[in-house]
Amino acid sequence: MSTLIRHGTVADDDWQWIEGDVTQLVERMEAGERLVLPLAVWLAHRLRRDPPRVGVWLGPDDPLEALLPWLADIPLVAIRFPLFTDGRGYSLARLLRCRYGYTGELRAVSDVLVDQLAVMAQCGFDSFGLRADQPPAEALAALVGGLRSPWPVIAMP
Amino acid sequence: MYRYKQADQRLVEDRVAQFRDQMTRFLDGRLGEHEFRPLRLQNGLYVQRHAPMLRVAIPYGTLAAYQLRKLADIARRFDRGYGHFTTRSNIQFNWVRLEEAPDILAELATVQMHAIQTSGNCIRNITTDPFAAVAADELFDPRPYCEIVRQWSTLAPEFLFLPRKFKIAFAGGAEDRAAVRFHDIGAFARVADDGRIGFEIFVGGGLGRTPMVGRTIRDFLPREELLNYFEAILRVYNRHGRRDNKYKARIKILVKDLTLEGFSREVEEEWAWTRGGPGCISDATFREMEAFFARHDYAPAAADDPGYLAALAGSRAFARWVERNVSAHRELGYAVVTLSLKKTGVPPGDATAEQMDGVAELAERFSAGEIRVSHEQNLVLPHVARRDLPALWEGARALGMATPNIGLLTDLVCCPGGDFCSLANARSIPVAAAIQQRFDDLDYLFDLGPLELNMSGCVNACGHHHIGHIGILGVDKNNEEWYQVTLGGREGSQAVLGRVIGPSFAAGEIPDVIADLLEVYVDERHEGEIFIDTVERLGLDAFKARVYGGAV
Known part of the structure; x- marks a missing residue:
């Protein structure tokens, strides 16, 4: 079972993860489920979505451009790390936070490991869906005391 | 030389504690080999044929005598009494014990050194001209810029898991002694017609499996834009470089695939967001860095010191050494001396602990306590008065480091x-x-x-x-x-x-x-x-x- 850390504490995940274009999506949205959709599905449904309830998850090579006009209304953007050594998600996070001003929850998911949490936080992630084998106590400690670059990570436009 | 500020010192000490914890977790099985690997590599630790190897960073190849003494101490206590200077002006210890690596890093931290990012898919040690600040042909000293880029790139959170390793070199002279066109980014000093300081930027150079000469992506980059522009290059590379095949993952392949023009367009687009913005390096930062590298205070020295001239006339061996191992200095009466690590029968670039201690002493006596490591794997003393050359030569001979072969066939x-x-x-x-x-x-x-x-x-x-x-x-x-x-x-x-x-x-x-x-x-x-x-x-x-x- 994967642990979720949000804003510095272990939290319950009240989002439902949707991997592909599944049936009855609209019905589920209308019934009030909090869904996180892959980008393509999110784009297909965005005209009917209920902003506070629908999140979107991105793969490391998904483009951000399509999201930008709606960014202010999206409550959750999750970025998938298929492997912890795939650093593309770090750039996506910095772009969303620093350039495009995203202020909602920004979550790292999938191969998310204790030893990278501090660096992820520095790039702008504020929530972490840990890989199932990662110990939550160590993760919390890493977020508080983890090593960070002292060079100011510039609030780039 | 740069002296660590509190934040730098804290960083290297915290890094030791972090790696010690990671090593402990690895040794007791809480951290898997696969997860540990990039962490140990980013601390310079390889698993080699006979034993682990630790690669220690020598930022832009500059060492103080007390640092070289510490390297000698580490060679004695943790290795077999020697180290190997590399073509990227680092030093490698080839016989360390895995579990002792954190102790070695702790020793390094006491002399403002570390092994951070000497391996792994991240921005590596910055290299430059071993004759920086003393070469007669220099436009300006590249080391303040190296240090700025070193600080920015150390633990740069966005760029710790790039598609592949990333090497940056600076050159400040008219002649390129840092092979900048064989780096992922090469920066070559330029002064614009209006006097502004900046760099010509090369991208996509490198050796390895697919050797390529770097190409000019910008004729003139004003110095204040260095980090904005480098960040643009790195971001384009991080997002779009290939990750499916490690042999095609260097930036040179991306530049080739997109063409230089296509790659350059992406970089320009990215840079347009930050250009002139808060990421510009301030004049205050330049002044602060330049102060660390302020010109050495040379006591007046005669170019034609009689003792030196007598030695030249009296000893063919000394004259030969001067011809090959002594280079012109910008200051009258001074010279740049290269100590050869290419004595026949000794592996090129290897130095024993005794040699390191000996060079530290020579540097203190004759070169203001400063040593440089060249990418040709020799050691350089940058501030030597010509009148001291005979005594220095004797000292170097005693250490077996006066082989008069710099630039010759056997300086391989x-x-x-x-x-x-x-x-x-x-x-x-x-x-x-x-x-x-x-x-x-x-x-x-x-x-x-x-x-x-x-x-x-x-x-x-x-x-x-x-x-x-x-x-x-x-x-x-x-x-x-x-x-x-x-x-x-x-x-x-x-x-x-x-x-x-x-x-x-x-x-x-x-x-x-x-x-x-x-x-x-x-x-x-x-x-x-x-x-x-x-x-x-x-x-x-x-x-x-x-x-x-x-x-x-």
């Missing part, structure tokens, strides 16, 4: 090869030794003149064989060691890659092959023409014919 560049490295296809050290033994006649070496020979034990090209006038590459054919020879490579402003002359050779044949190549040169050279110029004038055929007897 060589990776550790198959004797140590688990990547290597072939050994390089014994072949280097055979070449040095065969050509150890000083009269002949001096007659041959400037000649660069580089050897790598595999295509990863740590010995930079592509840019040697003569290059030797170890290859594996049916589990046997063979050696491919390239000719015509060159670094500097006329950078070009060497070309393979033909089928490869057994190790024992290499000295004869080199002898053949040299014979062609001696037969065909014009008055005053150096080896590489003869190669360029004649082309490869004459050399091939001599080596292969017309059979190719």
Whole structure:
């Protein structure tokens, strides 16, 4: 079972993860489920979505451009790390936070490991869906005391 | 020299604690090998053929005497009494124990050193001209910029998991002594017509499996935009560089795939967001950094010191050493001295703990306590008064570091090869030794003149064989060691890659092959023409014919 850390504490995940274009999506949205959709599905449904309830998850090579006009209304953007050594998600996070001003929850998911949490936080992630084998106590400690670059990570436009 | 501020010191100390914790978790099984690997690599720790190897960063190749003494101390206590200076001006310890690596890092932290990002898919140690700030041809000192980029790139959170390693070099002289066109980013000092300071930026250079000469992506980048622009390049690379095949993951492949124009467009678009913004380096930062590297305070010294002139006239050996190992200094009465780590019979770049201590002492006596490491794997004393040269020479001779061969055939560049490295296809050290033994006649070496020979034990090209006038590459054919020879490579402003002359050779044949190549040169050279110029004038055929007897 994967642990979720949000804003510095272990939290319950009240989002439902949707991997592909599944049936009855609209019905589920209308019934009030909090869904996180892959980008393509999110784009297909965005005209009917209920902003506070629908999140979107991105793969490391998904483009951000399509999201930008709606960014202010999206409550959750999750970025998938298929492997912890795939650093593309770090750039996506910095772009969303620093350039495009995203202020909602920004979550790292999938191969998310204790030893990278501090660096992820520095790039702008504020929530972490840990890989199932990662110990939550160590993760919390890493977020508080983890090593960070002292060079100011510039609030780039 | 740069002196750590509190934040720098805290960073290296915290890093030791972090790595100690990671090592403990790895050793007791809480951290898997797969998860530990990139963490240990980003702390310079490789698992090698015989033992783990620790690569310690020497930022832009500058060392203080007390730091070199600490390296000697580490060599004695944690290794077998020596270390290996690399072509990226770092030092490697080849016989460390895995579990002692955190202790070594703790020792390094006491002298403002570390092993951060000396390996792994991240921004590596920044390199520069070993003659920075003392070369007569210098436009401006590149080290303040190296230090700014070092600080920015250390733990730069966005760029710790790039598609592949990323190397940056700066050069400040009219002549490029840092091989900037063979780096992922190369920055070459430029002063604009209106006096503004900046850099010509090269991108996509590198050796390895697919060698390429870096191409100019910007003729002039104002210095305040360095980090904005580098960040733009790195971001484009991080997002779009290939991750499916590690042999195609360097930025040079992305530049090739997108074309220089296409890549440049992406970078410009990215840079447009930050250009002129808060990421510009402030004048205050430049001033602060420049103060660390303020010009050394040279006491007046006579260019024609009588003792020095007497030694020159009285000792042929000293005169030879001056001819090869002493370079012009921008200051009258001073010289730049290169201590050779290329004595015949010693693996190129290796130095014993005693030599390191000895060099530290020489540096304190004669060079304001400062030492540089060159990418040709020698040590440089940058601030030596000419009147001190005879005494320094005696000291260097006592250490076995006065071989008068800088820039000559036996000053060859060589990776550790198959004797140590688990990547290597072939050994390089014994072949280097055979070449040095065969050509150890000083009269002949001096007659041959400037000649660069580089050897790598595999295509990863740590010995930079592509840019040697003569290059030797170890290859594996049916589990046997063979050696491919390239000719015509060159670094500097006329950078070009060497070309393979033909089928490869057994190790024992290499000295004869080199002898053949040299014979062609001696037969065909014009008055005053150096080896590489003869190669360029004649082309490869004459050399091939001599080596292969017309059979190719």
